[in-house]
Amino acid sequence: ISNFGPTYVSLRSAKHDRLTHESHAIDFDHLVQLKEFEKVACDHTGRVKPIVIMNYDSSGLDNKTRYLKTLTSAIEKFKKHNLDVLIIVNQAPGQAILNVVERRLSPISHDLAGLILPNDHFGSHLNDNGLTEHAELEKENFKLTGNVLAEVWSMNVLDEYPVVAEYINPLPIIDEQLQMADSTLALDSVIDPVCAGEEDNIAKQTRSMLTMKI
Incomplete structure (x- = not known):
């Protein structure tokens, strides 16, 4: 058993998409079909190898x-x-240093130094107050930014193995759900600094329930 092999990175817009157990499942099913992972993830018949170990981080x-x-x-x-x-x-x-995925992402994070990502390639989606006024335009700008970052990261080679990075298009959601997601993100940005250094006293599921009442 080793930690060596190709690295897969799925990029998602935190505003327009959610990282859940469903997205993890989608990423896994897609990963085992990539040619870069053919030898690592599948046997000689093309089936996924019979033993799978998954390491989840502790957030959420x-x-x-x-x-x-x-x-x-x-x-x-x-x-x-x-x-x-x-x-x-x-x-x-508090044990992120032992997380294999965290250690794997550390080298490619250096690519962000000095990198300027486009945020308004298709035009500004913000009004004079810095608030979103063109939702679809915002999605297109986020998509281009994600694709640029994926292209940069895919040029990496870690331990002689390739890095495969892809931007994942968000599933279509209605405006009410998007507003609820915005409220959740805003609430998290207030609560997270308060809870820094403490144990997870406020679960994100509880935050979602609070958001629905706002």
Whole structure:
């Protein structure tokens, strides 16, 4: 067992998309079909290898190994790929230095130094107050920025293995859901600094319930 192999990075707009157990499942199903992962993830018949170990970070309920939706997603993955063993581990809070994924992303984060990403290639989507007034234009600008970053990161080679980075288009959501997402992000930006250095006293699921009442 080793940590060497290709690196896959899926880029999503934090404003227009959500990172959940469903997005993890979609990324995994896509990853095992990439030619860069063919030898690492699949056997000689093209089937996913029978033993899979997944390491989730500790942020958010959607990554908790005891969370019902996480378990349901794991069961579906186990059955879909006919696995023999599926192990899901959760990184302990404050132990990010031991997280294999965090260490893998550290080298490619250096590419951000001095990198200027376009934010209004198709025109400004903001009004004079800095608020979004053209939602679709905003999505197009975010998409271009994500594609540029994916192109930069895909030029990396880590431990003689390629990096595959892709921008993932967000699923279409209605305006009411988008406004709720904006409220959640705003609430998180206020609560997170207060909770810095403390244990996860306020779960994000609770925050979502509070957001719905605003």
